[in-house]
Structures are given as C-alpha cells and as structure tokens.
Amino acid sequence: MAGGIKMPGEEKKQQKQEFWRWTESNWKNPDLDWNDAKIVTAGIDVGSVSSQAVIVTDGRIFAYSNMRTGSDSPESARNALNYALKGTGLPEDRIDYCIGTGYGRVNVPMADRSITEIACHARGAHFLYGPEVRTVLDVGGQDCKAIHCDGKGKVTDFLMNDKCAAGTGRGMEVFADLLSVPIIEVGDRSFDIEKEPEPVSSTCVVYAKTEATGLLRSGWKVNEVLAAYCSAMAERIYSLIERIGVEERFAITGGMAKNKGVIDRLMKIMNIEPMKTEWDTQIAGAAGAALFANTLVAKGKGRK
C-alpha cells in the first residue's frame, strides 16, 4: 500500500490512495485566438517532480499545462506540450520558437535552446507578479532557490539550497503520504490545531518521518505533526532567504507557494506580505522560458 501509518489497534483497512498526488491541469486563455498572433512561442519546464508547458502568443499567455514529471524527461516534455495544446486547435508546427528549462531542460526534444530555470523563474515571476518583484522564492520539487532580479526580470543574484534537498516539494509529498493526508489539505489542516507545536527537529525526510512516527505514537494528532513539519520547512526555507536577504517586493513560485501551511508560517517569520497573483505559481519557469523565446523571435533571433 502507498504510505500511511497503521496505529496500534487500528483495524480498519486503509484505502489504497496516493495522498501525495496533486491534480494535473491545463488552461486556455478564452480571450486569445492564436490565428491572430504574429509570434507563437513555447516554454517547457521539466522539473524533478512536475513539468509545465506554456504557450505565449505575442507576449501573452495563451495556454498552459501542469503535470507530473515521469521517469523519461523527453516524454514528460512531450506530454506537457500536448496537454497545453489540447483543445486549443493550435498545431505544434505553428510554434515559432521553443525553450526548455528546468532539471530536464537538455532533454526537451522540441526545444530550440535551453535556459536555466533560475533565469526563467525570475522572468516568469516578473510576468506573473509584475515588474516590481525583486526577490523570488522558488520552492520546487527537489530544490529551493532564492533569486534577486531587476526591473526587467533579469537575475542579479541567487542562492540554492546546499546538497541536501530537505524542505522542498518532494519532502512534503512523502510526508502527506506518510500521514495519509491528501496533499492539497496539508496547509489547512496544519492550522486546525489548538496550539502551534515545536517544529520537528529535522527537515530531512528520512529523519522527519522517524520523528513523526514517534510523535504519533506518543499521542500527537496528525494535524499537529503536519504543523510541526510545515513549521520546520518554513524555518529551513527562511534560512536560505536570510542568506541572500530580501529585497522588497517578494514573490513565491513553484508548487510550495500553494501550501499555506508552509508559506503562512514563513511569512510570519519574515514579517512581510508576499505579492499576490492569479496565475498558477507552478508555471513561472515555463512562462519565463516562453517569454524569453518571444523576445528572441521579436528580435529576429528565432529559428524562422
């Protein structure tokens, strides 16, 4: 069975469920028609945990997809692009230029070139949140980056977590599975507690799982353990941000931006208000890549 701790005396057979699995999605801009576009570009972000494809027409987001990354990067890229194009009527060969980014960027078969995800996230955040953004926190599946950028979305400085990837998205997925809590409920449930507990002592997934098991056995409620883990992740992420420093204004990209259990606690530690966006925060990298591609084509540096 997938995850979950069976407590002593618990007889009920647990349902086989992948609690970590988040909902894949795609979207098409109802206000845009690709037939009217002069420039059509794509950005494909193949991350360690999720992949996104964003289609941009004349500098505006036309469509996107957000999916899990499989074991095969080229296939993940292909799936993401197909899913973004699905139902749009846009033929793939109409795309003028495509840029790959993310962990698997060199394995995006349809990409004309690749750009690192730090540059793309900065550019994407600049678009999603507006040109005022100066610090971008991207908490991805297996790493965490704090990026400073200028008014054009260009990277001026960055820091990544060191070798250990604790405190990132995949850790939260594993934890959700361990506690049999659907990942989309983690944030809310971590606040459904009487008193904020101490953080677990380590964000290392292996150690945190051991500690969580011990806490449950000693009588902690599942929500309290969730709160303790979210709190530890917030502290871990803060330690990275603290090293680079926050330049106002502050935006968050990546899947973790959707987890209020971590982000609200992080904001409390930082004592600032993050910028808001209506866009899916996971598409920042792919959006940045598609926008870079749009700029290249507009400058006559595209493939056509």
Next chain:
Amino acid sequence: MAKYPTEPLKCWNKAKELRMEWYREFEQAHEKGGLRVMGSAWAFDCIPLGLGRDVHWVTGEPYGASCAFNKPLSAKFLAATENYGFARDLCSYMRNYWGSILCDEYAFGGKFPKADFAYTQHICCSHAKWYQNACELEGGDVPLCVIDVGAGPYTPFAPKVYEHRIKYVADQLMDSIDWMEEVTGREYNDELFFEAAWNDIRSTHTWAKICMLNRAVPAPLDEKSIYSLYVFGTLQKSNAKFADFYENDLLPEVRDRVDRGIAAVPNEQARVMTDTQPPWGFLSIYRYLESWGVVSVGSLYTFGLEGMWLFDKEKKDFVPRPMPENRPETREECCRMLADWHLCKPEYQHYYSPEYKTQMMDAIAKNWKLNAIILHYNRGCEGLSVGIAENRLGLLKRGHKVLTYEGNMGDEREFDKEATQKRFDIFLESMGLTKQEER
C-alpha cells in the same frame, strides 16, 4: 575558432615523473638504509633532512588527495576508518590516510610503508590528532614530534612582527632537532639542514613568482593544471629537485607562455578563482567550466598554501616575499629564519579572522582580473573551510559575484557532480556567458 593559442606544458611529464619518484623513494627508503618520515604538508619538512640525504617523506594531505582521486580505493579506505570507529565527519584526507594504514595498502602499490617517526605541526583540530592516531595505528611504536604554529597573525594583520612569536616557533624547531637525534640515534648535520632550509625558501618564493605570472590575460595556467604543479610544495618544499624544477623548468616556461600569449584555456572569456581544496575525484568540473569559456586562475589556497607572499593592505596587493638577503650560518639563525618565513604564510592568517582571508581574496580578485569567485564549502576540511561563509558575505559586500557549492575534497559520497555543474550553468549564465556548444 579559439580566441588564444594554446599548447601543452613542456615540463608536464617531468612533473609527473618527479612526483612518482618521490613516492617511490619513501616506499624504498628502508631498502637503502634510509629513514621514512610522515607528517603534514605544512610541516617544516627541511628539519628532518639534517639527519641525512637518505631521509624520505610522505605528507598526509597530498597522499590523501591521491587516494581520493582513485575513487574505489578511497571508498575502501574510508570504509575501513569508519569500521574502525572513526567519525565520518572528520578530515577526509586524514581518513584516507588512516584507512591506508588500516588496510596496509599504499596508494601507489604494495603495503603501506611504515614511517620511522612522525614530524608535523598543529594547524587545525584535525592536525592536532592526525599523526597521534597514525602512530598508534602503526603499532604505537612510531615516535611523534609536533610543532605548534599558533603564534598569531603576521603583518599586516598584526601591527608588527613580534619577535616573541617567532621565537616561540623557532625554539620548538631547535628542541625538535635534539628530539630527532634521540629517537633516530643519528647525529644531526647542520650543513644539510641549511641546504634543505634554503631549498624550502627557494621553492616557496619561486612558486609565488609563478603564480604572479597568472595575472596575465590569457592566463598561462589553469587551476586544474596548477594542482599538479603546486603539489611539490605540499609534498616536500625543501626537496632540492622540486626547488630546481620550479626555478629552472616551470618558472621559465610559464614566463615564456606569457611572453608568447599562450593560453591555458584557448577560449578564455571569464576568469574566476576558487577556494579550499577541490573535490579531488571530480576535477572534471574545471573542464566543465572551460566549456563556458571560464578559466580558474588559482586561489588563495593554491597561491598561498606553499607560496610565500607579502600582503600590502593599503594597496590591496600581493608581492612574492623576497628571499632573505643572507643564508643562515648557525642552527639558531636557520630556525629563526624558517619560523619567520612560514608564519607569514597567507593560508595561516584566516585562522585568526575570516576578515583577513576576505581581504586577501579581494586583492586576488582585483589583481588577477577576476570576473567571479567560486567557493567550495568543503565538508572534508574544517581547517580551510572555517569562516568561508563569512568570506562569501565579505566578498559580496565588496562587489564580487560569488557562487558556492558544497562538497568534500576526499569523500566522493559527499559530492554531487551533476548538481554542481547545474549550479555552474545558472551562475555563468547569469554572468552573461554562453556555453561553447551553444554559441
């Protein structure tokens, strides 16, 4: 089309031969009635040479690095130390060295040659225990002499050169000579000592002059090659063959490369320096930098571990420390000269404050015309990594671009090559560089 002409170093093969010969001499010393000494690369290695021309060294740090370069062998040595009970977070050179003794296997073939005595110095917490344990692992009958060099910073980081600090070290060197006579039963020859001490001065002075030449654009040497050349200072700076090699082969050749504009990296677009020892099993990361047109021209580590410099705080510049005007004529004079010479070593100064190291790195960045600095958060060496995060902040404050990566000089289990190269990609791209294959 390459931007600059390049060609291999003519003295490369000689360097390789000299190094291997040196390791063989240590191994075969007993067959010729000679003595074997083990100790740190930082040790005053000229002192035991007064016991005779048949005294041969092995120094633990370059030996540990050689082990680390051979990943399967290193894994075996590291496992042996852990099985013995040593902690995994200790100095990885030291663990490779101890593992070599525990497995009774010399990294260059055969059994590990047992030393007749250990002669070393206290620099960091690891060095305080390294040879104590090595002597015990060898059976407990290997005598150990340790010189304490914790005498305080040198000028300009101290207001002046304090005589009592020099005397503190020089007196220990004097005492150690009596100790060596006692444990080896040999009579000490001051003439041999003076000769070896002068070779020490020659090689460390010349190495600094060689490093100065790397200020040229294009750089005549890249740091991956520098590692194979600076190593002679770490193997045995008082070795006459090594001092001659620096003076007669390497220095003239590098000078000639500068005169003719010969580049180490023909597509040199940007220049960086690193810090602390690299992950020895993964020197290919330097070749990876080259694919971005980036040459690492050296570091405070490669320049200042065995090179002797004078640092000018006001001008923010280094000059090779001039050799003493007169050769020593007495044992006391020679010990004093050595103590004074080595206490100014740049790599000693950061032990007293990370700010000193930041100042020196800032000076290198300016004078060696660097575009960025790459710091290795080296889990394998507490001594040289101490304060490195503060160095990063200090360098950022002075306007430098700084990248850090985490690894271990001698334990491959703590290094992720792919993740490190990914970091390089992001950093170099943010500097406006393009990978060669994408140009």
